[in-house]
Amino acid sequence: MKAAIFYGAGDIRVEERPTPKIGPREVLVKVKAAGICGSDLHSYRLSPKLPEGRMFGHECSGEVVEVGKDVDRISVGERVGLEPLVGCGDCLYCLSGNYHLCPSLRHIPAFVEYQKFPQEKAFKLPDHVSCKEASTLDCIAVAVHAANLSGLKGGETAVVLGAGTIGLLMMQVLKAFGAGAVYETGKYDFQVKLAKELGADAAINVEKENLLERIKALTGAEKTGGQEMPLGVDHVYEAIGGPKNQLEDALRVVRRGGTITVIGDPKNPLKLSSFVMREIKIIGSSSYAYRGREPEFKVALDLLSRGKVNAQKIITHAFPLERIKEAFDVASDKGTGCIKVIIEA
Ligand SMILES: [Zn+2]
Numbered sequence: 001m002k003a004a005i006f007y008g009a010g011d012i013r014v015e016e017r018p019t020p021k022i023g024p025r026e027v028l029v030k031v032k033a034a035g036i037c038g039s040d041l042h043s044y045r046l047s048p049k050l051p052e053g054r055m056f057g058h059e060c061s062g063e064v065v066e067v068g069k070d071v072d073r074i075s076v077g078e079r080v081g082l083e084p085l086v087g088c089g090d091c092l093y094c095l096s097g098n099y100h101l102c103p104s105l106r107h108i109p110a111f112v113e114y115q116k117f118p119q120e121k122a123f124k125l126p127d128h129v130s131c132k133e134a135s136t137l138d139c140i141a142v143a144v145h146a147a148n149l150s151g152l153k154g155g156e157t158a159v160v161l162g163a164g165t166i167g168l169l170m171m172q173v174l175k176a177f178g179a180g181a182v183y184e185t186g187k188y189d190f191q192v193k194l195a196k197e198l199g200a201d202a203a204i205n206v207e208k209e210n211l212l213e214r215i216k217a218l219t220g221a222e223k224t225g226g227q228e229m230p231l232g233v234d235h236v237y238e239a240i241g242g243p244k245n246q247l248e249d250a251l252r253v254v255r256r257g258g259t260i261t262v263i264g265d266p267k268n269p270l271k272l273s274s275f276v277m278r279e280i281k282i283i284g285s286s287s288y289a290y291r292g293r294e295p296e297f298k299v300a301l302d303l304l305s306r307g308k309v310n311a312q313k314i315i316t317h318a319f320p321l322e323r324i325k326e327a328f329d330v331a332s333d334k335g336t337g338c339i340k341v342i343i344e345a
């Protein structure tokens with residue numbers, strides 16, 4: 001079969017690899033759609049975080065072409081969304097349903113023609129959900145997890161920093177979970193436009209508008225130390241990452257006693273003292289696992305299936321596996337107007 005192999009920054013090659021052989025409780029899937037994640041892009045652009053000479057990617061969906069002898073929930077021909085996270089199954093975190101915190105957590109590679117999955121990681125898709133949309137389930141689940149961790153309650157207000165794939169899904173998940181007003185920031189007009197289209201109560205282009213003034217107008221203002229600051233929102237979700245000062249922004253737009261949930265791996269240092277006086281809670285959110293007994297991946301599929309989350313509009317570009325390098329080049333350049341770029345078979 002064909003597989004994309006990562007050799008280092010800017011170097012991806014499509015090569016032949018053996019088709020995986022399944023075990024008794026595994027299914028073999030023909031990959032129909034696989035999304036390029038921010039973390040894949042990070043490796044592609046900068047110093048490689050991934051080991052070289054390896055298959056990579058992790059967001060995919062497809063059609064089951066073979067099942068192991070003990071597989072009882074899925075049949076050949078069914079279409080499935082695929083959860084890529086696999087823990088060791090044996091550590092404190094795996095045994096308590098928090099496998100996303102497993103020290104040996106691994107991702108099942110997605111940029112391949114065929115891939116094998118344990119049957120419990122394959123979620124049957126309803127007829128009206130396309131494989132293309134289902135390739136974003138991993139990202140939706142990331143947003144579901146962040147919403148769960150933040151403790152969001154119905155009617156509470158939020159700012160989502162960032163209008164890339166995760167930011168746009170985050171905003172929709174918050175709405176689906178009963179949030180009150182949700183405001184979203186973006187750097188490009190096409191992001192801000194889409195945020196509004198997908199349901200943001202306000203979308204702010206931080207390159208053109210003053211974030212503080214907009215949030216002040218939306219939430220009201222308070223005097224603090226002679227300065228007029230926004231009253232702020234109950235929750236801020238950071239979905240940008242990188243070297244920009246988004247945590248500074250988060251602190252300025254969150255209300256006293258509010259929470260900042262960080263998804264995007266920010267690189268900037270922050271003075272911890274700035275959290276103390278206003279009792280701001282900061283929460284790190286990574287991947288997903290369970291909410292109670294329910295897999296968050298399944299919650300994500302439910303939201304997609306019920307039309308609570310629109311993934312179709314977020315997928316802006318699709319390329320065949322043979323052109324994966326081109327796909328990565330497009331995904332690396334926001335000037336192309338891309339949000340989610342996928343590989344499609
Ligand atoms: Zn991802």
Ligand SMILES: [Zn+2]
Pocket residue numbers: 087088089090091092093094095099102103104
């Ligand atoms: Zn483990």
